[in-house]
Amino acid sequence: MHSRSCPTDRGHSGRWTVAFLATLAVACLAATPWALADPQDKKPGKRRIVRKKQTFPEPKPDLTVPIGTPSPAFVGEAPASAMKLERTGTYGGTLVYAEQGEVDTFNPVEPKGATSQELRRLMFSSLVGYSNASWKWEPQLAESWSVSDDKKTWRFKIRQGVRWNDGQPLTIADVEFSFKTCFDDRYKSSIQDGFRDEKGRLPMVAVEGDDTLVLTTHDIDSQLLTHAGQVMIIPKHKWAEQSADGTILQEMTNACDPGDLVGTGPFIFQEYIPAQKAVFTRNPYYWKIDARGQRLPYLDRVVIVLVKDQNLRWQKFEAGEHHVVMDIPGDHYREAQALEKNNRDKYQLHRLGVNLNTYWICWNLHPGSNKDSGKPYVDPKKRYWFNNKKFRHAINHAIDRQGLVKSAMQGRGKAIWGAYNVGNKLWHSKTTKKYPYDLAKANAILDELGWRKNPDDDYRTDDQGNMIEFSLNTNVDNPIRQQMGGLIKEDLRKIGVKVNFQPENFNLLVDKLQDSHEWDVILLGWGAGVPPDPANAKNIVLSRGRLHAWHPQQVTPATEWEAEVDSLVAKMDRELEYKKRKEHQDRIAELMTEECPIMYLCSPNAYSMAKKSVGNVWPSVLRPQVTWNIDQLYLIDGGR
């Protein structure tokens, strides 16, 4: 495009060019001092401030807080059986925060992505709800519940006098209708699957009197409350016809009429604009009251802004546009810290401790071969090393987990040893075996095996003369894992083990894990659900599980210890008492970390942040970190 007619830029105009470029460069640099500063470039000798663990007490009621006027106003009186919460707050205001995802559908019968699931909690209620702060199931539409002596019959007593947000009364028939729709064969969903037992049977639904729903399971189900908590109660008067003729899944999509979303949640759906926002207003019939007998929720409106880009989400919060920001990634921590430091009266950063998500590496212990070529999935010489427990222990000792946290997470994380780190208050096990970073010990174990270092290049060869070398894969789109892979390679170099680190496409990795089985070692991570119960991880620990990564979908348990884990999981499924379940879980943790087919490495810290003008904030490491109790949040002075 620069055609021949362009004369050379010498002479007087050359100075202009230089001056302009210099100005531009200075402007860019001045505008991005922190964007360019790499947090890793810190001087090694700099002392890190060790912060005392931040705790978040339950918000206390304060009777001096002004009451304010709700707009829209409440309708009628609170039901006699209203749920009373020990909170106080001021009516009014609009809470604004961002969500990263999109709304797939509002339909509560068939839940989709995380954002959709979070939004439907604003509009619908279930019988029981999980409290992110107390880590317990709490009553919601069910005033109370009980379980029979044989632990198979569950009775839920429904709150009386509750009204739908269209003014109709909620009855036991609605509750029965919701469960029957959920169990309908035509509406198969993950919620329905959850209720199914080993033999694929669903619980029986019955009604006793005019206020009790009875669920009878065929086997004892330790997770019944979790599954019941997933069933959103929907109005029979609105959907009876659609449920009967099989079309209810086509209703309540993200393009539906707001009037269709009749629920008993704290808010009413007002408007959804794709890729922009979802707006909710107060449900004037909500059935919770506060310490002064005032009805909840305090907020007039909630605006959820749909922001895809993490940077932009942070910028918008920093500019004061949003009240709350959750799941702050580690690389925004310094900005968050600075914002808090410069505006102590305005912002509070919640250091929520260690996140429940984990990073791990896993060995391929699959004994099979490719059906077509007859080639073993794992090279026999590698299989010989991988199946040697002592070798795995040596590697475990050789990985510097603190180093991984320091370098790949800028120190904002924690070394972990088992599937449930200390952040998991309920399921972290003391029986988890630890393998502290100890090169001497790692070397000693390998020497003892007779796998000696080659004096030429310092790499080890095993007792059969094969050099110890394997490949490590992770997904290419995850920078933290990529960095960790590089560090592990360096760590293992120190004990004479050669690692070929190859990041790959995520889908390719999943294909390798589940179908081709042709891999050596993989570095990946698990996310945690709510509630963070081991029952969610059955796919990983059961030998027949799809994500039993080191040897998935075994027909019968391949080893004794895997058989023991299977039987322990079965026992946990049939046990309601936490203490006994924990005992079994402790044993599983012990077995898993003794055998270490999968080696847990580290977890990042979790952070959220809110303006101090948001009242009753009670953050939790469980998601959604701040807005889980949105029916109790209120704005002080209009949320400035």
Add this chain to the structure above:
Amino acid sequence: MWTFIIRRLLTVPLLLIGVALITFLLQRWAPGDFFTQMEMDPSKTTADLLRMKADAGLMKRVSTDTLVELSSFRTAGSSFSFTEQGILRDGQPVASTDVRTELRKFTVGLRLFEMDEQGAVYREISSLEGFGRWCLGALRGNFGLSFQHRRPVFELIMERLWNTLKLSLAALVIAWGLAVPLGVLAAVKPGSLPDHLCGLIAFFGLSIPSVFFALLMVLFASLTGWFPIGDMVDVVNYDSMSLWEKVKNQVHHLFLPAIVIGTGTMAGYMRQTRGNMVEALTQDYVRTARAKGLSPNKVLFKHALRNAINPLITLFGYSLAYLLTGSFLVEVVMNWPGMARLVVDAIFAKDEPIVMAAVMVGSLLLVLGNLVADLLLALTDPRVRLS
């Protein structure tokens, strides 16, 4: 000219089918699908995954009748066959829950079958079969439901099309509105200060990646507070504004992203204008016109510019083709609720129906843009004959 248009339009269906086939196969041949991400979620059951794949048309639920017709097959060291009553393993009847691991995935002939925990069997739909189904649907105007949103894809695209157009048209106006005058200004006296300044602007616009420029602009907005940080309107207060305020608010939000996209395209057009003008100004007819004593403005705009503008008209036609796709990255960075976020997400997530529909719309626009460019050229330049 009409035969030209008709001939051009007749090639469109062939072209679209070709593009569709390539897009479809590229998506299918790359590893994984929309549901791969979910397969790594421990809380997702196989039953749920297979059901979702069947809903999406990636797999098909197989009825008992079809299963019974299958010949017996060997997998996991045993021979299996299906009967009306259930499954036989080595001739012995077994419950489906007892063999769910052995029969999790099995092949009969070349067909891949998968069974879930509850004994439901699905078969894989091959790429060509899938493409055939897509074509049949498309012929009937049915482009399928998005895997993620479970809604017709054109409904989703239409929701956002106008937003993208708003941004692209504003950028187009900025680009052309600045490119032609600046290009002419630069060409009048090559080597002068205005020429160099224009060259610098062009240099800047051509060399800065739009994503980085967009990020800088977000930063600028956040540091100065003069402009909103992303979005198309004030998300919280927009609904309560008067009409005039709404217009002002929209323009305020439109400014930065339009500048970002506009500068990039403007730079190229400006250099093109300048080059053409410089060349035109050295032509004999310009010297003749000057010698005739015509005013410099008349020479410039009536004689030189008219001749210099032809290649630009072709460029203008092409720029129509990029109306929908040119702003993709900037839309993502600046949270513009246009098609980009939908389509970029869909590409990464492999939400095939959306990608297919978006590629079809994009290709169609490219073809039409070219056609418009050719027609415009014929209209303005009497030397061009279309036949």
